[in-house]
Amino acid sequence: MAAVLLLLLALALPAATNALTADGLALLSFRAAVLQDPTGALADWNASDADPCSWNGVACDDAGVRRVVALSLPRKDLVAALPASPLPDSLRHLNLRGNRLYGTLPPALLAGAAGLQSLVLYGNELYGPVPAELGDLPYLQILDLSSNALNGSLPGSILKCRRLRRLSLGRNNLTGPIPPGFGRELSALEELNLSYNRFSGAVPDDIGNLSRLEGTVDLSHNDFSGPIPASLGKLPEKVYIDLSYNNLSGPIPQNGALENRGPTAFLGNLGLCGPPLENPCSPPSSNPSVPKDGESGAGGNGSGRSKGLGKGDIVAIVLADVAGILIIALVFFYCYWKRVSPKEKGHGAATGSKESRSGCFSRDEPETPSEQHDLVLLDQKLRFDLDELLKASAFVLGKSGIGIVYKVVLEDGLTMAVRRLGEGGLQRFKEFQSEVEAIGKVRHPNVVALRAYYWSFDEKLLIYDYISNGSLSSAIHGMCYQLNRAL
Ligand SMILES: *[C@@H]1O[C@H](CO)[C@@H](O)[C@H](O)[C@H]1NC(C)=O
Ligand SMILES: *[C@@H]1O[C@H](CO)[C@@H](O)[C@H](O)[C@H]1NC(C)=O
Ligand SMILES: *[C@@H]1O[C@H](CO)[C@@H](O)[C@H](O)[C@H]1NC(C)=O
Ligand SMILES: *[C@@H]1O[C@H](CO)[C@@H](O)[C@H](O)[C@H]1NC(C)=O
Numbered sequence: 001m002a003a004v005l006l007l008l009l010a011l012a013l014p015a016a017t018n019a020l021t022a023d024g025l026a027l028l029s030f031r032a033a034v035l036q037d038p039t040g041a042l043a044d045w046n047a048s049d050a051d052p053c054s055w056n057g058v059a060c061d062d063a064g065v066r067r068v069v070a071l072s073l074p075r076k077d078l079v080a081a082l083p084a085s086p087l088p089d090s091l092r093h094l095n096l097r098g099n100r101l102y103g104t105l106p107p108a109l110l111a112g113a114a115g116l117q118s119l120v121l122y123g124n125e126l127y128g129p130v131p132a133e134l135g136d137l138p139y140l141q142i143l144d145l146s147s148n149a150l151n152g153s154l155p156g157s158i159l160k161c162r163r164l165r166r167l168s169l170g171r172n173n174l175t176g177p178i179p180p181g182f183g184r185e186l187s188a189l190e191e192l193n194l195s196y197n198r199f200s201g202a203v204p205d206d207i208g209n210l211s212r213l214e215g216t217v218d219l220s221h222n223d224f225s226g227p228i229p230a231s232l233g234k235l236p237e238k239v240y241i242d243l244s245y246n247n248l249s250g251p252i253p254q255n256g257a258l259e260n261r262g263p264t265a266f267l268g269n270l271g272l273c274g275p276p277l278e279n280p281c282s283p284p285s286s287n288p289s290v291p292k293d294g295e296s297g298a299g300g301n302g303s304g305r306s307k308g309l310g311k312g313d314i315v316a317i318v319l320a321d322v323a324g325i326l327i328i329a330l331v332f333f334y335c336y337w338k339r340v341s342p343k344e345k346g347h348g349a350a351t352g353s354k355e356s357r358s359g360c361f362s363r364d365e366p367e368t369p370s371e372q373h374d375l376v377l378l379d380q381k382l383r384f385d386l387d388e389l390l391k392a393s394a395f396v397l398g399k400s401g402i403g404i405v406y407k408v409v410l411e412d413g414l415t416m417a418v419r420r421l422g423e424g425g426l427q428r429f430k431e432f433q434s435e436v437e438a439i440g441k442v443r444h445p446n447v448v449a450l451r452a453y454y455w456s457f458d459e460k461l462l463i464y465d466y467i468s469n470g471s472l473s474s475a476i477h478g479m480c481y482q483l484n485r486a487l
């Protein structure tokens, strides 16, 4: 009887529909673990299909037997505990970010998916350890487990993922030291974010050997202790390393990529001292102070603070002071401008605000802080603010009597050229503004476009498009000549 049934089945199945491939079955066991699918993301995962290649979120290769290579279901509000059954062994990309996956990251899920190149699970509710089995994924290039509740330490086996380009583990609850050899083994790393965990121990000095790193290396908000290794200065110049809010101590090395930095990267470390922080290294002080704006005069000698400071120190201090002074100065002058010339509305870009002139200097004005214009953007498509500009990696393109031009790479990769006119000149904001905006309106192939500017008592910044070939510096030279004459 049973044999007859089996025979019937064997005959019937190929005729009716092809049986679902093994890859499809593996995916169905993932679906079986999903408790809620409010957006219907898995509604077309039909078990009677021949293969899963048409299913939502599934991608296959084009080889004869179409194998599943990617599963991508971001932000679908799927509620599920990740199943312990293996994924298709052909899978190369798994992206389930922004769902409501809970429970642990089961090692068995990854077992067999040895060809995995990217694993993106950020923004879920996973807890428990980072599985050591990640080390069995030799092709892994992108590992993003940030914004979960993973705990325990980072397994040393991660160092076996030699191809890793992006490691994002921010906003978890990970503890313990970074495995030794991190900077030696993971030499392909381009992006590193370990922020908002409870990692402890020393900042590995071989991180300085990661020459492919880009953007911001975020080690902030951890429990790293000990000195900042001077070898971090070997990082590429463009890299901004954020070490804020740790337990680091000692002097801040002033070399290579650590030079010319603002204080932002070092705040919140009680034991750090020396420039760009304000507390000197000896006598030791426990005050990693935020720059104050007490001294706003355009005193040529750094208001008596400095003895024999190098250019780097001065830039760092100035940038630090800019943060404090600019905000106050800009609010002041914004209000001043509003009062003096209320008719000039709709003029330029500085007017993105509601009309609340009456409150500018009054006590009971809750809106004042939000009315600040840190930075006047002439191009409304630009999206950056003072903070981003200060956090960006900056390096010197050239110097002249008029000021220093920096190339500034913002976190999102946007590159701008910033000319720091410095503290020279006593022109009023309004004069400066109208000149600058006049220049900003010039559109000529040989003139590089002005995108934004800053004004304060002791700092004036002009922000241009960055043009990589040599024409930038000549263009800016010409422009500043023009500007200086105008002023
Ligand atoms: C699955 O596919 C079969 C045949 O292709 C169809 O009859 C059935 O309605 C589908 N089921 C769902 C839930 O779409
Ligand atoms: C991190 O771990 C601590 C102690 O184990 C716990 O109290 C805290 O709630 C955890 N935080 C998160 C975000 O999981
Ligand atoms: C991780 O967190 C869970 C519960 O949140 C706890 O039971 C476990 O002990 C933690 N593991 C470590 C290594 O802290
Ligand atoms: C690092 O990751 C955390 C969590 O996703 C995020 O909040 C933070 O902005 C990231 N840092 C950088 C520099 O992108």
Ligand SMILES: *[C@@H]1O[C@H](CO)[C@@H](O)[C@H](O)[C@H]1NC(C)=O
Pocket (backbone or CB within 6 Å): 183, 184, 205, 206, 209
């Ligand atoms: C870092 O690189 C330098 C040479 O570039 C090498 O001498 C040094 O041993 C490396 N450090 C580590 C810890 O790998």
Ligand SMILES: *[C@@H]1O[C@H](CO)[C@@H](O)[C@H](O)[C@H]1NC(C)=O
Pocket (backbone or CB within 6 Å): 223, 225, 226, 247, 249
């Ligand atoms: C900070 O680091 C020192 C060692 O440098 C250690 O003794 C101290 O306990 C650490 N403090 C915290 C809050 O982790």
Ligand SMILES: *[C@@H]1O[C@H](CO)[C@@H](O)[C@H](O)[C@H]1NC(C)=O
Pocket (backbone or CB within 6 Å): 300, 301
């Ligand atoms: C500023 O420094 C220069 C030399 O660096 C010195 O000659 C001059 O007297 C100083 N001025 C003030 C006001 O300290």
